[in-house]
Amino acid sequence: MGTRDKILTQATAHLKEVGLARLSLRQIAVSVGIKAPSIYEHFRSKEEIIDAIRENAAQSLTLQMTEAALARESPEDSLIQAGVAYVLYAITEQETFQVFFQLMRTKRRTLTEKVSEDSPYSVISGLFVEYFKDRGKTISQEKIEELSYGYWSLIHGAAVLRTTFLKGFKADFEQADTNNFHRFLLGSLEVI
């Protein structure tokens, strides 16, 4: 394993331990076995290291969503399970998720541009197409995007609330999330 990979590995490990706010280049350097300035031989800045972590997180999250959606009874169930997986990832990989959502930006700037693959959004919109195909309803690309954005808002909001405001709050969130995701999907069929 090259030094660059070591830095990335140790940075990720430290992130999970101490959180984004206390992530220190000098500490990472100690773990790798080099001095802090040597990091700059492999990355242009601390920001660039975090970018790389974020990239990995996005890939990992997308994978877990995709796997959760596989082999379900119905497209609706796939959408719900993908949502549950999203929230689960946020809770189990809290610090990584924080990095993911805090600074990530789409390169896509308008609806006419192509959706980049391997993003949570593309998983959702793909499943929505299946969802309407399954119900025998035709739907415009625009509405698919609107619904995907809405559903993403819902699951992302649940993920963020659980890891911030509601951290430490005791309740059966899994059931509540499943019910709420179902509610949105039901409403999607009515309002087109």
Next chain:
Amino acid sequence: MGTRDKILTQATAHLKEVGLARLSLRQIAVSVGIKAPSIYEHFRSKEEIIDAIRENAAQSLTLQMTEAALARESPEDSLIQAGVAYVLYAITEQETFQVFFQLMRTKRRTLTEKVSEDSPYSVISGLFVEYFKDRGKTISQEKIEELSYGYWSLIHGAAVLRTTFLKGFKADFEQADTNNFHRFLLGSLEVI
């Protein structure tokens, strides 16, 4: 205006200008006209200043939601307008909103404890009670909480996505949000 209030005012102003990451006590002190260590006569730490800003933000956000919900055609419209106001606050007061959602925690720890007033959540749950009363449906307190949590997830998710991932993305989000909020509320009536 006392020094404590000056510090708070300048801290809020600086927050909006440079963002949370670059908020500096020495810069705040310059604006106030004192030296940095003197801040510690009025606040125990930087964290305590941010706590105070967050308190103000929560109050202001709650107020805007309440006002947006007033004098609407129906409780459903009130819920939607409260949601729109939430997202609007997030966009216009981006840095303040970031402080608000990033570290805020409920003091409430279980469903049996009382909901604190003057919080966005209490506004939502209050409007949900009206919503079901208006429709002539009876609903348990538990379900009100579940729905309020779900609706909050939706509007919070929309707010966060708009200010992070989707910053710079051009689309008619206002219309999309309104439609999506409507979808969730419609689904709420079906699945109880």
Next chain:
DNA sequence: CAGCTCACCCTAACACTGTTAGGGTTTATT
């Protein structure tokens, strides 16, 4: 083989951060 380049590491230092120690001055109270 000698000379050169380049990747990779180093130390020293800069400009910043939140925070603490300790001293001075003014104001109000005993």
Next chain:
DNA sequence: AATAAACCCTAACAGTGTTAGGGTGAGCTG
């Protein structure tokens, strides 16, 4: 008149990301 508290100060500590500039070894080229 003495004391206490509120409030400001300077100096300094321990930490941060980052840059400047120097050394060392591997590998390529004449």
